[in-house]
Amino acid sequence: MEAATASSLHCCTWIFPEKIGRRPNGFLRFSRNCREGRTLRFNWRDLQWSNASIHPRPVSLEISCSYNNSPASAFESENRCASLDEALVLKKKAEEVIPCLxxxxxYxxxxxxxxxxxxxxxxxxxxGYSFFDSDKLVEQATGxxxxxxxxKNYSESFFRDNESEVLRKLSLMHQLVVATGGGAVVRPINWKYMRHGITVWLDVPLEALARRIAAVGTDSRPLLHDESGDAYTKALMRLSLLSEERGxxxxxxxxxxxxxxxxAKLRHCDVCEITPTAIAIEALIQIENFLSNDGVATATSP
Ligand SMILES: Nc1ncnc2c1ncn2[C@@H]1O[C@H](COP(=O)(O)OP(=O)(O)O)[C@@H](O)[C@H]1O
Ligand SMILES: O=C(O)C1=C[C@@H](OP(=O)(O)O)[C@@H](O)[C@H](O)C1
Incomplete structure (x- = not known):
């Protein structure tokens, strides 16, 4: 028996926009005849990102079928986000950057x-580096x-003194990735320590930061913990002030x-769509550019 199979391929972001073309509704429809019992297969490799772009585009595929114009249960449905591909790109980029580092x-x-x-x-x-979170090291150092x-029990300046001491100790080590506290940049002495390595600024729009922080709450971030207002608004207000001071x-x-x-590179509508892996890839690209530029800083604001 012939089954007329109408399949829909739904791409969140097109991988080969120039080849496939973007449809206004984001769907590409196509038909294929296939015999009952046979599996309709797609070659995932055909759907890899273009070599021209280091960043894979996130993709979600939905395949459904109908039989004699009646909707049939999907014989195959798979959501394959680009996470696997992104992880491979990250690994490959890391291998390229390791010798230059x-x-x-x-930091x-x-x-x-x-x-x-x-x-x-x-x-x-x-x-293949060790990871340290400087906040965690300060917690350990102070007990x-x-x-x-x-x-609460001491003061912000007590915290800052310990933070500087932690960064000093870390500056004597190699092959580390260090997540510093958001305020580490305010003390010039910390820059002296961090200059032993390469500093990378993760520049995220304030609205996105406030959304993330509101989602997890402000309890663990004393500088944002205020009693009045909803979590998003208070986070946004405090972040705006801090950003002005620290920009x-x-x-x-x-x-x-x-x-x-x-x-903009990945043609996302919202920065919230960017995965941490894509950010890590971009960090390695920027580090590579910096190193190939003989260590001349490129971190200026737009
Ligand atoms: N790219 C991202 N997209 C969405 N949420 C993220 C992203 N990166 C981090 N987060 C979330 O934001 C919150 C803060 O992230 P975290 O890594 O702790 O930031 P930091 O160490 O700079 O304070 C966490 O809940 C984390 O899961
Ligand atoms: O911005 C800041 O001054 C701070 C950021 C926090 O670290 P995270 O950036 O990891 O949240 C932590 O060090 C402390 O609450 C102060």
Missing amino acids: DGRCI LVGMMGSGKTTVGKMLSEAL ETSVAEIF KAYANADTRVSLLNIS
């Missing part, structure tokens, strides 16, 4: 919630359970990873 540490700087910990862990794994407790300090970094730039 020559064991130098990577991630940026506002609270910019993804230093999340992206830092991915980078360390891809590079407190959280940064919030350190602020120039972040721009001291050797390299800048701008989520707005990544989003």
